Amino acid sequence: MVQNFKIGLNEDQLGFNAPSPIVKLMINTIGHRNAELALTSGRLFTTSQALQVGLVDEIAKDRTEAFEKADGFLRRFEMIPPLARNFTKQSMRRALLQDVTINREKYTEGFVSMISLHEVQQSIAAYLDNLKNKKRNAH
Numbered sequence: 593m594v595q596n597f598k599i600g601l602n603e604d605q606l607g608f609n610a611p612s613p614i615v616k617l618m619i620n621t622i623g624h625r626n627a628e629l630a631l632t633s634g635r636l637f638t639t640s641q642a643l644q645v646g647l648v649d650e651i652a653k654d655r656t657e658a659f660e661k662a663d664g665f666l667r668r669f670e671m672i673p674p675l676a677r678n679f680t681k682q683s684m685r686r687a688l689l690q691d692v693t694i695n696r697e698k699y700t701e702g703f704v705s706m707i708s709l710h711e712v713q714q715s716i717a718a719y720l721d722n723l724k725n726k727k728r729n730a731h
Contacts, residue, residue, distance in 0.1 A: 593639050593642055593643070593648040593650070593651055593652065593658070594639070594651075594652050594653070594654060594655060594657075594658050595639050595651060595652070595653055595654075596639065597639060598636040598637060598638060598639075599636065599637050599639075599642050599647060599648065600630060600634075600635050600636040600637050600642075600647070601614065601618065601630070601631060601634070602634040602635070602636055603631075603634060604631060604632055604633065604634035605633075605634030605719075606634070606712070606715045606716055606719055607709075607711060607712045607715035607716075608706045608707055608709075608712050608715075609631070609706070610631060611699050611702075611703050612691075612695075612699055613688065613691065613692045613699060615627070615631060616688055616691070617688070618630070618631060620688070621646060621647060622645045622646050622647050623645075623646075626645050630645075639651050649665070650665075
């Protein structure tokens with residue numbers, strides 16, 4: 593992650609929650625308690641906070657360094673047989689993948705229904721207006 597950015601899921605701040613598979617990914621990534629606190633408050637992590645909780649693996653000073661670090665990360669796997677790596681990753685993620693496959697329609701319908709609520713649409717519109725105003729004021 594590049595310095596001076598934020599990362600996270602701020603859906604709760606906008607009046608709706610992240611879809612269940614995304615919640616499960618967050619739990620798998622940063623642990624149950626950290627995910628619960630982050631998701632229920634719509635927390636966006638600073639670069640150093642994201643590193644501390646395990647949401648990101650490394651910090652880069654700029655975009656160029658981020659690409660270099662990403663390339664270095666991928667190169668670590670060059671000597672690992674791809675088939676073995678893929679099987680390992682699939683076995684670790686099997687339960688989540690099966691859940692998403694089986695419940696895709698239910699998750700999609702639930703999310704669309706939730707974000708279509710009038711109060712959620714108002715909240716999203718207010719948030720987007722706020723972002724537009726911040727951008728205008730920055731120039």
